Amino acid sequence: MSPHEIRILLVDDHAVLRAGLNALLNAQPDLVVVGEAGDGQAAIEQAERLRPDLILLDLNMPRLNGLDALAELRRCVPQSRILVLTMHDDESYLRQVLAAGGAGYLLKQAADKELLSAIRTVYAGGTFLHSEHAHALLQPAPTADSRQDEALAALSDREREVLQLIALGYSNKEIAEQLILSVKTVETYKQRVMTKLNLSSRAALVRFALRHGLLDDLLA
Amino acid sequence: MMPIGQRLLGRVEETQNQVAGVSVRTKILGIILALTVGLGLWMTLQVRSQMMRSLVEEMENRGQAVASDLAVRSADYLDQGDLPGLERVLRATSSNHSDVRYIFVVDPTERVVASSFEGTTPVEIVELTGTTPLDEAHHLDYESYGGMTHDFAMPIDGGRLGAVRVGLADSRLSQHINEVTQQLLLTTVLVSLGGILGASWLTWLVTHPIRSLVRTTERVRAGDLSARARHYTDDEIGDLATAFNHTLDELQRSHDALAEKEAARTRLLERLISAQEEERKRIARELHDDVGQSLTSILVGLKLIEAQTAHKALNGQISALRHISSHALDTVRLLSRQLRPSALDDLGLDAALQRFSSELKQRFPTVDVDIHCYLPQRLPAALETSLYRLLQEAMTNAARHSGGRSIGVVVMQRTGSVQAIVEDHGRGFDVTATRRAGSSVGLHSMSERAELLGGQLRIESNDDGTTVYVEVPL
Numbered sequence: 001m002s003p004h005e006i007r008i009l010l011v012d013d014h015a016v017l018r019a020g021l022n023a024l025l026n027a028q029p030d031l032v033v034v035g036e037a038g039d040g041q042a043a044i045e046q047a048e049r050l051r052p053d054l055i056l057l058d059l060n061m062p063r064l065n066g067l068d069a070l071a072e073l074r075r076c077v078p079q080s081r082i083l084v085l086t087m088h089d090d091e092s093y094l095r096q097v098l099a100a101g102g103a104g105y106l107l108k109q110a111a112d113k114e115l116l117s118a119i120r121t122v123y124a125g126g127t128f129l130h131s132e133h134a135h136a137l138l139q140p141a142p143t144a145d146s147r148q149d150e151a152l153a154a155l156s157d158r159e160r161e162v163l164q165l166i167a168l169g170y171s172n173k174e175i176a177e178q179l180i181l182s183v184k185t186v187e188t189y190k191q192r193v194m195t196k197l198n199l200s201s202r203a204a205l206v207r208f209a210l211r212h213g214l215l216d217d218l219l220a
Numbered sequence: 221m222m223p224i225g226q227r228l229l230g231r232v233e234e235t236q237n238q239v240a241g242v243s244v245r246t247k248i249l250g251i252i253l254a255l256t257v258g259l260g261l262w263m264t265l266q267v268r269s270q271m272m273r274s275l276v277e278e279m280e281n282r283g284q285a286v287a288s289d290l291a292v293r294s295a296d297y298l299d300q301g302d303l304p305g306l307e308r309v310l311r312a313t314s315s316n317h318s319d320v321r322y323i324f325v326v327d328p329t330e331r332v333v334a335s336s337f338e339g340t341t342p343v344e345i346v347e348l349t350g351t352t353p354l355d356e357a358h359h360l361d362y363e364s365y366g367g368m369t370h371d372f373a374m375p376i377d378g379g380r381l382g383a384v385r386v387g388l389a390d391s392r393l394s395q396h397i398n399e400v401t402q403q404l405l406l407t408t409v410l411v412s413l414g415g416i417l418g419a420s421w422l423t424w425l426v427t428h429p430i431r432s433l434v435r436t437t438e439r440v441r442a443g444d445l446s447a448r449a450r451h452y453t454d455d456e457i458g459d460l461a462t463a464f465n466h467t468l469d470e471l472q473r474s475h476d477a478l479a480e481k482e483a484a485r486t487r488l489l490e491r492l493i494s495a496q497e498e499e500r501k502r503i504a505r506e507l508h509d510d511v512g513q514s515l516t517s518i519l520v521g522l523k524l525i526e527a528q529t530a531h532k533a534l535n536g537q538i539s540a541l542r543h544i545s546s547h548a549l550d551t552v553r554l555l556s557r558q559l560r561p562s563a564l565d566d567l568g569l570d571a572a573l574q575r576f577s578s579e580l581k582q583r584f585p586t587v588d589v590d591i592h593c594y595l596p597q598r599l600p601a602a603l604e605t606s607l608y609r610l611l612q613e614a615m616t617n618a619a620r621h622s623g624g625r626s627i628g629v630v631v632m633q634r635t636g637s638v639q640a641i642v643e644d645h646g647r648g649f650d651v652t653a654t655r656r657a658g659s660s661v662g663l664h665s666m667s668e669r670a671e672l673l674g675g676q677l678r679i680e681s682n683d684d685g686t687t688v689y690v691e692v693p694l
Contacts, residue, residue, distance in 0.1 A: 014513035020520035092571030108516040112523040201628025203592035
């Protein structure tokens with residue numbers, strides 16, 4: 001066993017895939033598969049026993065599923081790097097994996113092309129992401145900026161009231177009834193608020209209202 | 221101007237409507253009162269005039285008799301010239317008949333020779349007969365202070381010795397008639413009072429069951445199908461109550477049957493939906509886990525073979541196979557997610573909706589979807605699934621039909637409920653007409669899902685766009 005070999009634990013419930021991966025990885029001079037597990041529970045037991053350098057982890061598994069196993073593995077074998085190999089290309093899964101301490105996220109449909117480089121990147125201490133995912137993650141999380149604060153100050157009392165009611169989930173008709181206006185007028189106020197705040201949807205209005213604490217006194 | 225006949229007809233009709241408008245109680249009371257009072261008055265008048273006629277007749281006979289008796293008796297006194305004797309006879313006769321006002325005897329020159337009056341006989345009474353010849357009996361009525369006075373003149377000895385005049389007052393007669401009339405009127409009033417009491421009782425008897433029936437009808441209208449009319453009497457109204465109760469029984473039966481059917485339909489729908497969802501889940505999982513893993517295995521295996529062979533032509537073929545496998549894997553993944561996104565089970569509604577919105581953006585590149593999902597914890601699985609399907613439908617409709625550029629989705633947990641809103645700024649549509657036409661299966665299925673969750677779905681739409689509001693209890 002050469003000291004430069006990367007010791008890998010394969011975790012996937014599909015035996016045929018495990019065999020294929022085993023063969024593929026073992027064919028590499030710097031990689032060696034030291035163990036295999038078919039479910040999350042077995043993966044934790046194996047990892048504690050083998051202390052691998054890297055764990056190749058599937059997310060869909062019987063008994064303990066991948067995400068829960070991931071968190072548990074980080075706790076038991078913190079020195080092992082974890083690369084997730086999955087069919088899910090949802091950003092939400094990716095975020096969960098990264099939040100739980102996964103070092104890489106690889107899609108199975110790219111396994112043939114990117115697996116080897118991903119393993120080496122992650123082992124070297126880097127993070128491996130699919131290029132599309134990296135792009136999505138780099139999107140700045142929307143934050144309140146000073147221009148919106150100014151815009152908020154520019155709202156009239158009526159506009160602010162309409163904004164609050166929209167954010168509370170009232171329908172245009174209900175807002176019209178509550179403020180004793182016509183539905184058309186409510187619609188106009190809403191458009192004006194959206195223009196002033198440079199927002200294009202109800203969802204954005206709700207987010208804005210929550211972020212700026214417009215509902216605090218109403219929700220309490 | 222309207223002809224008088226037509227106006228009269230109009231007036232009659234108006235009165236008829238007024239009369240028809242009052243309650244049965246008033247009608248019956250009115251009829252009975254009118255009958256008693258009318259009959260009483262008619263009888264009083266009838267009796268009064270009958271009495272008047274017969275009493276007057278009797279008085280005339282009496283006056284005639286007194287006058288002719290006195291005429292015979294006066295002849296002797298006059299022949300003998302015994303005028304004081306005559307006066308005594310006159311006075312005695314006068315005091316024997318209480319209604320005699322006066323008696324006097326005139327000579328052929330119409331000068332009073334004897335009189336029941338103490339002093340002189342009033343001239344106006346003497347001259348009453350005026351031109352009437354003395355040799356004929358006659359009778360004259362005139363008005364004097366005390367009422368009617370009947371004056372009888374009877375010639376003495378054919379008028380040779382003059383005539384006897386007797387005046388009878390009918391004041392006692394009138395008094396008598398008035399007394400009888402008063403008594404009759406009193407009787408009428410008493411009978412009327414009795415009539416009113418009787419009528420009141422009668423109307424209560426008649427209207428009480430009707431009122432009770434009306435009250436029952438009102439309870440039924442208010443939705444209480446268990447209300448039944450009480451059977452008070454065995455008459456037509458009792459029959460009506462029985463018939464009404466039978467109708468209610470029938471109504472209750474069909475209502476129950478309908479409710480049962482509706483409940484069965486709901487149960488079936490629920491089972492259908494959950495069965496469909498289970499089936500989708502199973503197939504999606506199978507595709508994802510089994511087919512997907514197999515394809516990945518093929519992919520990895522091909523990679524291994526490719527690495528181990530130096531044969532160039534073979535390598536080209538292997539590369540092509542890898543490409544096909546990879547494509548197949550993509551397809552399987554997409555199919556699996558479209559059937560049922562695993563994110564919905566693994567991560568929850570928010571993630572599944574985010575995922576669906578990015579798919580929607582791929583299908584409709586001009587549409588921008590903005591989702592704001594605020595759920596502090598995972599919702600019950602069945603609720604998540606239903607809400608996901610419902611919002612999926614609403615979002616797809618908005619992207620496909622509204623023509624708007626942006627779709628806003630808000631999902632928020634409230635105390636005891638979850639509210640979801642899908643809003644677009646497209647062209648809007650006529651919600652009522654579309655619903656009524658029954659052409660939109662999507663709208664219908666959204667409503668059904670909301671109702672199955674015990675919630676409600678509202679759609680507001682106008683030129684500025686459409687908003688779908690869903691609220692379901694937690």
